[in-house]
Amino acid sequence: MHIQDALADWSARSGPLYARLSAALTAAIERGDIPPGTVLPPERSLAKRLAIGRSTVMHAYARLREAGVLETRQGSGSWVTGGHRNGNAEAPRDSLPVAALRNPAALVDLATAALPAHRRLRDAVAALGVADPDTAAALDTPGYHPAGLPALRAALADRLTAQGLPTAADQVLVTTGDQQGLSLLAGHALPDREPAIVEAPTSPGILDVLHGLSVPLRGAPPVTAGGDELPALVDRIRPGLVYLVPTLSPLGRVLGAGDRKRLATALAERDTLVVDDVSQAGLVFEQVPPPLAAYAESDNLLTVGSLSKLHWGGLRLGWVRGPAPLVAALARAKARADLGTPVLDQVLATRLLGVEDEVRAERVAELRDRLAHAGATLTALLPEFRWTPPEGGLSLWLQLPAGTATAFSEVATRFGVAVVPGGVLSPRGLSDDHVRIVYARPPEVFDEGVHRLAAAWARYRHSGDDQPVLL
Structure with missing residues (x-):
């Protein structure tokens, strides 16, 4: 819920606009709707939400600081005094479906239709x-x-x-x-x-x-x-x-x-x-x-x-x-x-x-075996690819010898094997010289996949350019 809900009809109060906002914030804090430690939105952000000038929010915050209700630190924002800064810039609100969140032990639930x-x-x-x-x-x-x-x-x-x-x-x-x-x-x-x-x-x-x-x-x-x-x-x-x-x-x-x-x-x-x-x-x-x-x-x-x-x-x-x-x-x-x-x-x-400890022990033992098998298969079928053994997980991060992962992954799809091009794992398409593959498959499934990947690489490598090859 946004902080506007805690302020309700704040602008209907009397007095200067900044004083109305300051009074509404103070009331919300006293009610506990904005708990101690809550970080309030930046001045510009709150002004935009309330459709008012930034100076109005600035003066309202200043009044709260003078009253000892608000603490501001350069680079850390402004938060309600009396608690650790908690990053919660929104005020809570109860509604019928979630009324029990406030105090479930004390609530007689006559609202939940179930x-x-x-x-x-x-x-x-x-x-x-x-x-x-x-x-x-x-x-x-x-x-x-x-x-x-x-x-x-x-x-x-x-x-x-x-x-x-x-x-x-x-x-x-x-x-x-x-x-x-x-x-x-x-x-x-x-x-x-x-x-x-x-x-x-x-x-x-x-x-x-x-x-x-x-x-x-x-x-x-x-x-x-x-x-x-x-x-x-x-x-x-x-x-x-x-x-x-x-x-x-x-x-x-x-x-x-x-x-x-x-x-x-x-x-x-x-x-x-x-x-x-x-x-x-x-x-x-x-x-x-x-x-x-x-x-x-x-x-x-x-x-x-x-x-x-x-x-x-x-x-x-x-x-x-x-x-x-x-x-x-x-x-x-x-x-x-x-x-x-x-x-x-x-x-x-x-x-x-x-x-979970038992499950984890069994999973890790199985993954270690499958990683060892995957390493041998990759060395035999894709020796030009470079990768570092992972410290866990399900996947390998393979570096292509040449070309781009985006184009190569399309060729691989045509050969019947799916891989993740590294470019889709970056905001700006970086790492497009890598592919991510899952090694945690049954050995026979992984081997078949790498055989197809090797065939795709041979076709891609000999295509002479960096464009997907139509088969």
Whole structure:
């Protein structure tokens, strides 16, 4: 919800316009609609939203600062005093579908038009072998959990805590896949189409989200490169969102502990929301590293994850970890979209978290074997291609000996094999000398795919130019 809703009919008050705005902001803060630590929109941004002059907002903010209600720091924005800056520039609002988010234990729900699960559904669940007291308790509810099933939120919080990032259940939002989490965060962080920064190459999912919002997009060198370019780029561009994959980006790298701490500390000092995507962390060959937020205490460092990569692509379950006020705001936005992620999926996910260490051990052992097989196949059939063994994950980042990946991938398609050209994983089409291929296929499937890829490369290489070849 936008901050305008907290201000209501502020302009109908008496007095100068800046005084009316200041009074409305003060009232919203006193009501708790704008909690302590909330970052208010920049002067220019709020002026645009309210269709007033920037000077009006400037004078209103100045009055709040004089009253000790607002704190402003150069480069960090203005936020409500009495709490840590939390990056939440939007005020919460309750509506009927999400009324339980405010205080579910104290609420008698006479608003949700839904029934508990029927006996036949309970029988079907029991037949699947997932019937237990936790499942029964979930089936006894109307089934609407906008922020996520409480048991799953608690389990995810425990998992993050064990990984080195102390987390409470109210700091976790369950989403329908990590893609929804990214969409919610981008919509929250970029209300006025502020610029965003992503690594290049990066996840295609975040590019889809940001292109859909039509925001200015800038690529940054991979954080695994060990340089300090990113903080300087943030200072220069002043983005609303920075998206990073320090754990198994397309390059297959895992940022070391020292570099993580240095990066997290630097970004925690910036006034931008930083999203650390750990969706593939469970597939790291060695120990799973803590998220960036574990290395610096700052509410602008957020973590997004998924259960789909480790357990099953069809298990469309993701999560966002951040400060509780921001998670509550995102839950309200999610409720407006879908009222909550399917509950039975969450029941299953809660059980899977209890055996995740076992699942991870089996997955990693299998991936190591398939990587060794893939390496031998690539060496035999595509010896000219260059690649570095990844530190986990499902894919390889192959460098072409010549030409462009975009043209080569089209030829490969005609030979019956699909690969991802590196250019589509960058905001500006960079890395088009690489392709991404999945090695985590059964050996016979991978071998057939590489045979076809080798045939496609022979045809492309001998075509004499960089245009797709019609067969």
